[in-house]
Amino acid sequence: MFVVAAVFALLGIFLGAITYLPLGISAIAAVAIAGWLTHFAIRERGSHRNTA
Secondary structure (H helix, E strand, O other): OHHHHHHHHHHHHHHHHHHHOOHHHHHHHHHHHHHHHHHHHHHHHHHHHHHO
16 A cells, blocks of 8 residues: 555656656656666565565
């Protein structure tokens, strides 16, 4: 649930700032945010498997 909230919060911030950035920079930022969220989602999923 935290990941979903983080995605929506970052999406709101990102879409608010995207109008001022060139498309290439916006695309790079989107990929970086997606990679960051994916990394932590995989890490969280792995930690729940070990504790169950």
